[in-house]
Amino acid sequence: MTLGVFLAVLGAAFLHALWNALIKLGTSKVGGMVILSIVEVPIGLTAVMLTPAIDPAAVPWVIAAGCTHFAYKFFLTYAYDRGDLSRVYPIARGAAPMIVALVGAVSLSDAVSAQEYLAIALLAGGILLMARGVFTSGEDRKLVPFALGSALATATYTLIDGTGARVSGSAAAYVAWVFVADGTFFTLGMLALRGRDVIPRDWQTWRMGAFASAASYGAYAVSIWAMTLAPIAVVAALRETSILFAVLIGWLAFGERMNGEKAVAAGVIVAGVMLMRL
DSSP states (O other): OOHHHHHHHHHHHHHHHHHHHHHHHSSOHHHHHHHHHHHHHHHHHHHHHTSOOOOGGGHHHHHHHHHHHHHHHHHHHHHHHHSOHHHHHHHHHHHHHHHHHHHHHHHSSOOOOHHHHHHHHHHHHHHHHHHHHHHHTTOOTTHHHHHHHHHHHHHHHHHHHHHHHHHHSOHHHHHHHHHHHHHHHHHHHHHHHHOGGGSOOSHHHHHHHHHHHHHHHHHHHHHHHHHTTSOHHHHHHHHTTHHHHHHHHHHHTSOOOOOHHHHHHHHHHHHHHHHHHO
């Protein structure tokens, strides 16, 4: 991996943590996520016009991914309503690859290596330590099931995307259509659940939500580009430094409480995810 690609992937990891931070920063987490979703639609449609047409057989996978993204955003939004960025993000981000590995070990024919079992153990230990901090610090305990729900949804759409991208004939086109479906489903779903008042009226929230949406697409696009120039496993592992960026943003920008236990838990989760990816 060249220095340029290395720095680009670090930038993508930062962008991923940043868009989560922008959603957490807003006074209305749901409203910010709705704006992000609205802006996803024109971003996705623009990408659709610049990519090949997808195979019609991929349409059910696009719809399934869009529905699962709804669950991911729903749980993540409510987790941020109840907990710190530096607490929620590592749990949600770290539990997802662990769930994928555990499901794969049971339902798929792929053999699980000793390294992967070690990674699962590290992830489980780090997540339990991070969750323990919720109880010992007197934080809202409801953030834990919401963060884990977000992780479960992430693991689900990861498995869906693996098949959908292959069926589509063009991974870039598949991602573009998923952005369109994702943005449409979440916006319409929240309008149905919460009414028109869920859409913020102030310019500041719109600006942050739009920037978060662009950062979300940028993080993914840079990662995909890097995977064409460097080993996929190395790029995927390096991208998980987003957990550390989220913890640092929460601590330095939001003034979230940082103690040794939280720092150690975040470090263990990062080590487990990177070991899983390599």
